[in-house]
Amino acid sequence: MVIVMATDATAEDVDAIVERVAAAGGEAFVSRGVSRVVIGLVGDVDRFETLNLGSLPAVQSVTRISAKYKLVSREHHPERSTVYVGGVPVGPDTVTLIAGPCAVETPEQTLEAARMAQSAGAVLLRGGAYKPRTSPYAFQGLGEEGLRILADVRAETGLPIVTEVVAADDVETVARYADMLQIGTRNMSNFGLLQAVGAAGKPVLLKRGMSATIEEWLMAAEYIAQRGNLDIVLCERGIRTFETATRNTLDISAVPVVQRLSHLPVMIDPSHSGGRRDLVLPLSRAAVAVGADGVLVDVHPHPEQALCDGPQALVAEDLQRLAAELDALSGVVGRGLSTWWNRRLLAG
Amino acid sequence: MVIVMATDATAEDVDAIVERVAAAGGEAFVSRGVSRVVIGLVGDVDRFETLNLGSLPAVQSVTRISAKYKLVSREHHPERSTVYVGGVPVGPDTVTLIAGPCAVETPEQTLEAARMAQSAGAVLLRGGAYKPRTSPYAFQGLGEEGLRILADVRAETGLPIVTEVVAADDVETVARYADMLQIGTRNMSNFGLLQAVGAAGKPVLLKRGMSATIEEWLMAAEYIAQRGNLDIVLCERGIRTFETATRNTLDISAVPVVQRLSHLPVMIDPSHSGGRRDLVLPLSRAAVAVGADGVLVDVHPHPEQALCDGPQALVAEDLQRLAAELDALSGVVGRGLSTWWNRRLLAG
């Protein structure tokens, strides 16, 4: 059961509901968004009905939800949501292009990649300072030094930053620099980390676990939402199958499936799903055509020197072409406002 | 090694090459197409080089091919091919819409479905007379009676017919009625059947096995090609993964991957991959955007009464909308001629 509070509800109104639910043997999870508070109730729903909470003036609505996930479901929130990242919208009206290097290596490489991204029309900069690597002997990222580089590049370019956090202990540090916290595929079921980013007050980009079902992915989002953060963007990045021609198999059907079940925006990462530069363009077109709310791509000024995932990184001309094609497609799929195109015009 | 004969090469020229290859300890597989003969050589390639076959006047070209598949590879044939089915092109310049009922049930249902397909702009009619079913107690199709119904509907509407063949013994019968022979996912590795359709003189629609790698799929095509038939259209229809929200997982990346490896056209079947009506439209858009040469969809005048796969069949309005959206997209992806749209205008 989910309770949406009226916009003028006070903290006391919320506390009163939490107490009544507890007295009825249930638990209330309070989620404070920018404009309103929602409360998820867990326990004996029939008993909650007898509390007649919907009649309280501070309550806007009360909904019974059958899905296992509550706050992220469309039963709770029928309209598709828009999440704002440093002022940039990600949602049903736009096609958002996020680009940047897989890993932050040097100030120069990061700035150069950001300029490439921006000139093509990307509106958010991605880049990893903390890298989860399969091998302990592989490059693990620059850590906080990488975050400082990203912050400098943001100051230079104006692009808000999306960057990964891999440990609960780092969340506070990363949140101090980043505009959006990314949870990578290997951490989708790291529930302590999900709860930590849920409490960090920054939008979250939640990648799908490479072997997670769609239901498990939405449950992971619910972990974040339950801590009071509904500013979540989902990102499909390929699942693990028997096929070896691609690094993973992009599950493009996941986009419309998720959009029926959840109000959260959904993006696609064509770089990590295919693992091949030549697939990024066609998969990005497919992403927009299927209805994704944006794409997230790797770029690198010198892919052959990249410390991480060079074979899939786009160079400048690739990204220009990708942006132009996505722009043409976004009109066809009825997305009136193509974020990056507008930005480009404004940047004139 | 693949030898392409000159257009005026005679049967004697071909025999002479076969004998020289045999004398050198190799095997020659002769493939007779409409306009030319190609010969695939298997054995010690370095020894074949010493035969200097390229210098024979009847030989147009000799190519060494490193892929396991020879005739269907782009090494052998760098240009992407167009396959003609009853005069309808399937290839790089068009987006071909094939529609029809999963199973032929009655003359009325089949004609009604064909009219739906045609009025939306479909240019080929699909429909199953022989149905491979998991259960021996399920409806197995009408057999030759179904083929007669399809032929009658073709006479009525002018739409060429695509229909499945499930046993080598039926190939001759099916080929007498059909314009294109379909090999279903469960028979992709039924090598005797592949060889039989390879010799039947009709274009083939080869669906990917639900657990076949892309390489295995191209090897299956090679079985057909090796019997002299290069009029093959590949069709991705979803692979088997751990995800249960969809019937199968559409491997959309397979389209660009295959197009780099093979010259054969590639279509997508969004109906069988998702198994859900609501996914057909977005997946069809993704198919065109990623570069597929067409889509193959299930339609049924009364899906709730369908003997087979009703939950995924489109009704008339769905198909109209799908055709209109694909038409808009095909311009964006640089396919100047949208087959069905032109047909519709001509039918005007």
Next chain:
Amino acid sequence: MVIVMATDATAEDVDAIVERVAAAGGEAFVSRGVSRVVIGLVGDVDRFETLNLGSLPAVQSVTRISAKYKLVSREHHPERSTVYVGGVPVGPDTVTLIAGPCAVETPEQTLEAARMAQSAGAVLLRGGAYKPRTSPYAFQGLGEEGLRILADVRAETGLPIVTEVVAADDVETVARYADMLQIGTRNMSNFGLLQAVGAAGKPVLLKRGMSATIEEWLMAAEYIAQRGNLDIVLCERGIRTFETATRNTLDISAVPVVQRLSHLPVMIDPSHSGGRRDLVLPLSRAAVAVGADGVLVDVHPHPEQALCDGPQALVAEDLQRLAAELDALSGVVGRGLSTWWNRRLLAG
């Protein structure tokens, strides 16, 4: 619904039931075994109940069956079955060792492999004359010549023969030579072939499709049973997963799962599942320990010269050791009679 006829039931008794079922709008599938006839009914089961068929003297029992597969289910036949192959039992009391070369190559190689198999204690000889190969350019087997070699080796050694059939047209020929017909993994869903072997009057070894669910596998067995042949032995041979360290992933849990659902014997093929010689011994031990009714292994006198799957073939000492270990294990798992050990003693 399944009807088991009394042992003295006549053909007229059977016909009478078929007619009554047809009159009630249903279909009756008659399955004639060695000692009795069973009839599977498909249609409105509640209506069949009103026919009161159980009261007929020629009827021994009538059972409603909820599983999708009827004749192969334990609901129909609660006791686990024993299948006899040329007089050799495969079932709950024995651990049957089947060994032989992947492919029949020459009379010498086949006889040598058979001697190896026999001296270790194998009681059935496997060997392929018709090979389904992924590549049309790979060795496809010797065909009928291979069958003749197998028959000669049987005459020489006394070992009954298990050999694969890959096309419905070949069933009659293969059945003339073989004691047991094998359906390979690629043909598990080749329903026409299943029906043909169902009618051939020889026991069948049905390998699991490499991406078939257990339910689909039992449905494939039902196709055979429905044509009157319940002498079916199932064989798990690995499924396709993301793991690449082994050729396939042996689904050892399938053995106890199948044994709860079906009365048919279940064997394991450790050679094809792992694809590595060093795994054959431990996987064979696991097979017996989990409760499998036998194992099926590749042997070759000279694996380095094998035309097919050399890397997984055992040599003589390997097989001796394997047989000795399985013999020790079969006592522990309560299989009083170890077939091959007894044979060896007898042959003493």
Next chain:
Amino acid sequence: MVIVMATDATAEDVDAIVERVAAAGGEAFVSRGVSRVVIGLVGDVDRFETLNLGSLPAVQSVTRISAKYKLVSREHHPERSTVYVGGVPVGPDTVTLIAGPCAVETPEQTLEAARMAQSAGAVLLRGGAYKPRTSPYAFQGLGEEGLRILADVRAETGLPIVTEVVAADDVETVARYADMLQIGTRNMSNFGLLQAVGAAGKPVLLKRGMSATIEEWLMAAEYIAQRGNLDIVLCERGIRTFETATRNTLDISAVPVVQRLSHLPVMIDPSHSGGRRDLVLPLSRAAVAVGADGVLVDVHPHPEQALCDGPQALVAEDLQRLAAELDALSGVVGRGLSTWWNRRLLAG
């Protein structure tokens, strides 16, 4: 390259090597075990050879290792290792039975389960105080209160404790109570957690990620080893596949595959792989037969009341039977000493 130091090597000897490697442009990872120090070198191996480190008196051996994982590989340590947990050996000479409840719920339930485990012959007690759950609304474990219960039960029964840790921040707390730290399947790629347990000074039970390849699993073990802890036991617990008859597919082949690649002990968890009580016994038998060093099973005094995974928990008689069967099998597979049987005899 891995350097094993002599047992009398000093901290200065180690530092000297680290410096020489750094001067040669490489990195040295020092791993301090109970009886010796090993140093893993990453960088230009040919350059390291020129340093001639093997000639230093403090160095016992220098080995070039081609696998991506170094310290856990058999190249580094050819003999299979035995790990001691509170004095109990897990390794090549024994079959170790670990049993206990999935989750610690109450002192009574935990003690009752421990008594069941012990009387059957289990030598280590498992039980979860911190539970990683797919849903934020599911029971998450008792936390430190659960650890205290486990410690009390250990005091009562003498059974050392194996318990899961799910967050790096909890490692210190859990290590204070536990004899062995378990890393669950969802955290196998939580590299920060792996490093934290690597530094905690307690043996580690590392479950395989449900979609991890064997190589990725060994790389995860390397993360732990690299922090100086080689007391690692691997545990196969089923991988994710298309089959739905079992919760996961037990990859039994992983045991011999891993044993060829790594010196670490490998156990099997038949409870979580199958997710069904009726599969625990046959899969445990298969585990011992394939060569696993032990099994880890769920038991519960009242499975129908369990807060977690009741359907797979064994009751007392099941466990007695399982222990007796494993005991019989361990003789057959040449494990002279069956830990639990001896314990039982000693306990008289």
